[in-house]
Every structure is written in structure tokens, then in C-alpha cells.
Amino acid sequence: MARIIDGKQIAADLRVKIAADVTRLQGAGVTPGLAVVLVGDDPASRVYVSMKEKACAAAGIFSVEHKLAAETTERELLDLIDSLNRDEKIDGILVQLPLPDPIDEGKVLEAILPTKDVDGFHPYNVGRLVTGNPLFQPCTPYGVMKMLEAEKVDLAGKDVVIIGRSNIVGKPVALMCLAEHATVTICHSRTRDLADKVRKADVVIAAVGRPEMIKGDWIKPGAIVIDVGVNRVGDKKLVGDVDFAGASERAAAITPVPGGVGPMTISMLLFNTVVSAGRRAAV
Ligand code: NDP
Numbered sequence: 001m002a003r004i005i006d007g008k009q010i011a012a013d014l015r016v017k018i019a020a021d022v023t024r025l026q027g028a029g030v031t032p033g034l035a036v037v038l039v040g041d042d043p044a045s046r047v048y049v050s051m052k053e054k055a056c057a058a059a060g061i062f063s064v065e066h067k068l069a070a071e072t073t074e075r076e077l078l079d080l081i082d083s084l085n086r087d088e089k090i091d092g093i094l095v096q097l098p099l100p101d102p103i104d105e106g107k108v109l110e111a112i113l114p115t116k117d118v119d120g121f122h123p124y125n126v127g128r129l130v131t132g133n134p135l136f137q138p139c140t141p142y143g144v145m146k147m148l149e150a151e152k153v154d155l156a157g158k159d160v161v162i163i164g165r166s167n168i169v170g171k172p173v174a175l176m177c178l179a180e181h182a183t184v185t186i187c188h189s190r191t192r193d194l195a196d197k198v199r200k201a202d203v204v205i206a207a208v209g210r211p212e213m214i215k216g217d218w219i220k221p222g223a224i225v226i227d228v229g230v231n232r233v234g235d236k237k238l239v240g241d242v243d244f245a246g247a248s249e250r251a252a253a254i255t256p257v258p259g260g261v262g263p264m265t266i267s268m269l270l271f272n273t274v275v276s277a278g279r280r281a282a283v
Contacts, residue, residue: 015055018059030280033090077099091276121167129176145180201223206225206227224254227240
């Protein structure tokens with residue numbers, strides 16, 4: 001049976017370290033500050049934003065939330081970002097996605113100062129990730145890497161198969177694995193013989209958004225399985241992209257859903273905010 005990779009515990013351990021870093025920075029006169037911008041009233045986004053706020057408070061990070069009406073214009077949003085870019089108390093700016101139509105998401109993300117882009121979505125930061133000199137790494141894929149590190153998985157020379165090629169998970173996690181010297185295969189909806197590719201993987205990272213589509217018997221015995229997917233089935237139950245029960249019989253280690261990658265995302269947001277504040281303190 002596979003070892004369960006306990007994302008809650010890894011995330012909690014990280015938050016203890018982050019809180020200690022916050023105390024050290026406060027001693028140097030710098031309190032890390034995060035601004036979270038929420039436009040409209042998407043219920044899931046509201047939940048995420050409130051979780052982020054609570055996590056900031058617990059870590060001693062100053063956070064300010066800007067809740068804007070769904071009718072907010074792109075110009076008003078860009079003006080707010082401009083003022084946050086210039087606010088010295090703010091080290092990180094996070095605009096909760098998705099943004100309501102007709103706001104141009106790309107334009108908004110590009111308006112965030114790259115040195116405050118704690119989500120790592122600005123093209124400047126994407127470029128730095130591609131060239132192997134990242135300033136901020138996107139939180140969910142960075143959380144995946146921290147989990148692999150906590151599990152002492154050495155990626156050098158390993159065959160990593162990633163299912164999903166989104167800008168927020170699949171592509172950045174591929175670049176991060178490449179930076180750790182893995183041989184990376186990125187699969188997507190047009191990939192042929194997906195099962196065949198997964199069967200060859202030492203490490204499988206699933207970020208698709210389709211309940212249990214990766215079957216247990218696709219997993220190579222002894223592989224590491226990281227399931228980023230979060231899918232609601234029925235009224236309450238959450239499942240990942242991987243058939244957890246089947247995969248657990250073959251994998252060496254596997255992340256559960258919930259309690260796997262999910263808790264890491266917010267920890268990495270706090271981590272990036274503190275890194276940003278550390279840069280301010282060093283100036
Ligand atoms: P996207 O919808 O942006 O991307 C999904 C990817 O899966 C696409 O690249 C798509 O391919 C690929 N795909 C779809 N169907 C198939 C298929 N049948 N076979 C192979 N590949 C397929 O999703 P995200 O990357 O944003 O999120 C992925 C999952 O991760 C979701 O469940 C999401 O909820 C979860 N998630 C969890 C987070 C967390 O835990 N904190 C944070 C972010 C996401 P193509 O490009 O060809 O369309």
C-alpha cells in the first residue's frame with residue numbers, strides 16, 4: 001500500500017516556519033503585507049479569499065481585502081492595482097481569478113508590479129521561470145514541488161508525466177520539474193495513448209479536473225502520484241483526478257484529495273509574500 005503524502009501536515013509545518021520568518025522581519029521593522037482583490041461575488045472565490053485572509057492573520061501577515069462589485073470597470077480595477085503597486089506596506093498583490101466579463105484578465109495580471117506578483121502569473125515572472133531564474137513561482141505547482149521535497153523525492157533523471165497543460169498548474173509544474181533535471185512529458189486532451197505514457201512514469205502529476213480519470217492500473221509499481229485535481233461528485237464528496245484506491249495499491253506514495261495539494265497552495269502564497277517582504281527589508 002502506498003504511503004499517504006500528508007499535505008495538511010506539510011503545509012502546517014511550512015506555516016510554522018513562515019510565522020517565524022514573519023516575526024524575524026517584524027523585528028527588522030517590516031511586516032509582510034498582502035492585498036487580495038476580489039471582483040464580483042463568485043461563491044468559490046469568496047471562500048478562497050476568506051481562507052487566504054485567515055491564513056495571513058494566523059501567520060502575522062498584514063492583509064487587506066478589496067471587494068469590488070461585479071460591475072467594476074477594467075479601468076477602476078487597473079487604478080486600484082496601480083495604487084497597490086505604489087503602496088509601500090504591500091509586498092504581494094493577488095487578484096482572485098476568474099474575473100467577470102468583460103474585464104481582460106491578461107491585462108489586469110500584467111498591471112501588477114512583477115516584484116509584487118506573488119501568484120507568479122505576470123509574463124515577466126513566467127519568463128523568469130522559463131529561463132530558470134524565477135522571482136516568484138506560482139503557488140499550486142510550487143506547493144507540488146515542496147511536497148516532493150518534503151518526501152525527499154529526487155527528480156534528477158526521473159520520468160515525470162504531467163497530465164494538464166494549463167498556465168496555472170500543468171505548464172509551470174513542468175518547468176519546475178525540468179529545473180530539477182527530470183525528463184518531462186506533458187499530456188493534454190489531444191494526447192494519444194495516455195495510459196501508456198502514465199505507465200512509464202516514475203512520478204505522475206495529474207492536473208486535469210476530471211474525476212478519477214487516471215486509473216489505478218496505469219500507475220507503475222513504486223511510482224509517486226501527485227493529484228492536483230479537485231472534483232466535486234454528488235453534493236459533498238471531493239475526489240481527485242486519480243482513482244485513489246486503485247493507485248494506492250501500486251504507488252510508493254500518493255497525495256489524497258482533499259488533504260493533499262490543496263492545503264499547500266495557500267502556504268505557498270504566504271511563503272511568496274514573506275519572500276517579497278524579505279526583499280523589501282533587504283533594500
Ligand atoms: P484547466 O481546465 O485549465 O486545464 C485542464 C487540463 O487538462 C488542460 O490542459 C486539458 O487539455 C487537460 N485535459 C482535459 N481533459 C483531458 C483528457 N481527457 N485527457 C488528458 N488531458 C485532459 O484546469 P487547471 O489546470 O486550472 O486545474 C486542473 C485541476 O486542478 C482542477 O481540478 C482544479 O480544480 C485543480 N486545481 C487545484 C488547485 C489546488 O489544489 N489548490 C489549484 C488549481 C487547480 P487541453 O489543454 O488540451 O484542453
